[in-house]
Amino acid sequence: MKIPLRNAGEVPDPDMKCYLCETRRPRRFCPGVRADICSQCCGEEREVTIGCPFDCEYLREAREHEKPAEVKVEELPNRDIEVSERFVADNDHTLRLAAGLLLDAASAVPGAVDYDIREALETLIRTYRTLESGLIYETRPANPLAAMIHQHFQARLAEARERLARSAGVTTLRDSSVLGVLVFLQRVEYQYNNGRRRGRSFLNFLHDHFRRTMPEGTLPASGPAGSPLIIS
Numbered sequence: 106m107k108i109p110l111r112n113a114g115e116v117p118d119p120d121m122k123c124y125l126c127e128t129r130r131p132r133r134f135c136p137g138v139r140a141d142i143c144s145q146c147c148g149e150e151r152e153v154t155i156g157c158p159f160d161c162e163y164l165r166e167a168r169e170h171e172k173p174a175e176v177k178v179e180e181l182p183n184r185d186i187e188v189s190e191r192f193v194a195d196n197d198h199t200l201r202l203a204a205g206l207l208l209d210a211a212s213a214v215p216g217a218v219d220y221d222i223r224e225a226l227e228t229l230i231r232t233y234r235t236l237e238s239g240l241i242y243e244t245r246p247a248n249p250l251a252a253m254i255h256q257h258f259q260a261r262l263a264e265a266r267e268r269l270a271r272s273a274g275v276t277t278l279r280d281s282s283v284l285g286v287l288v289f290l291q292r293v294e295y296q297y298n299n300g301r302r303r304g305r306s307f308l309n310f311l312h313d314h315f316r317r318t319m320p321e322g323t324l325p326a327s328g329p330a331g332s333p334l335i336i337s
Contacts, residue, residue, distance in 0.1 A: 125150060136161050152301035156216070159309050168306065176295050183230055188289045199278060200286040202265060204315040207290060210257035211308050217250050219298045219307045224251035226291045229258060233284035 123131045124140035131141030137155040148167075151157055157164045178184070193200060210225070211217045224246045231244040243259075246252045262283070269277050297307035 125154075133163060135163075152299070152304045152306075154303070156303055157305075159305075159312055168309065171299055171306065174296055174298060174300070176292075181292055181295060182227065183288050183291065186285065186288045188285050188292070192285055193289060196282045196286055199282045200289065201315060202278075203262075203283060203286045204290060204311055206258050206261045206265070207254075208308070208311040208315050209261060210254045211311070213257055214250050214253045217254060217308070218302070219294060219304050220302075221248060221250040221254060222307060223291070223294055223298065224248050225254035225258065226287060226294060228255050230284065230287050230291060232259075233280055233287060236280045237284060 121131060121141060123129045123143040123146055124135070124138055125142050125146040129143035129145060132144045133142065133147060134140070135142045135147060135155065137157045142150075147163055151164060151167060159165075207222065207226075211222050214221070228244040228246045228251070232242070235242045235244070246255055262278070266278050293310070294307045297310050298304060299306045
């Protein structure tokens with residue numbers, strides 16, 4: 106029988122068993138299930154069956170030792186779109202804006218994980234590819250969570266365009282720049298995605314580096330475990 110959920114700080118019963126496996130002795134409090142679990146279940150079920158909050162100390166420790174995904178450049182989607190270091194530097198403002206809007210969009214969708222963001226990025230890129238060709242056609246994901254992220258991003262970006270137009274008199278967000286930074290973020294997602302079903306390593310990356318409180322002009326310089334970001 107499952108033990109009752111408890112809050113952090115409560116003294117656990119010394120005879121209790123791990124909340125998940127009901128076999129081993131619990132060694133840590135899991136904020137994802139609000140109960141005590143063993144170290145093995147923590148490692149095996151983290152971001153697989155457990156939705157781990159970003160501030161979990163065990164999740165953050167695991168992130169530090171997580172090996173970066175082995176991404177072959179030739180296997181990345183949208184390889185025909187060049188995203189050079191010069192492009193990233195020249196479009197710093199657009200990149201920070203897009204990353205912040207993507208973070209807001211994903212955070213506004215309960216249960217969204219990195220794979221949902223991946224789908225949303227792909228349809229956003231298709232949409233901006235179409236705009237570059239002179240057509241207006243919105244590609245939407247079949248996945249409802251990804252679709253909500255896509256819709257939220259587009260709505261917030263439209264608001265940003267309107268604000269810029271009112272303040273500067275012109276729209277300074279070019280579709281070609283938005284397309285490029287979306288491709289850049291897609292490549293970063295491929296590097297950060299840890300393959301876990303409920304993994305949010307990329308979302309965690311956005312949360313840490315692109316929150317509204319991030320100092321002006323600050324950009325991360327490397328991927329997980331110090332791996333260089335794919336620029337192309």
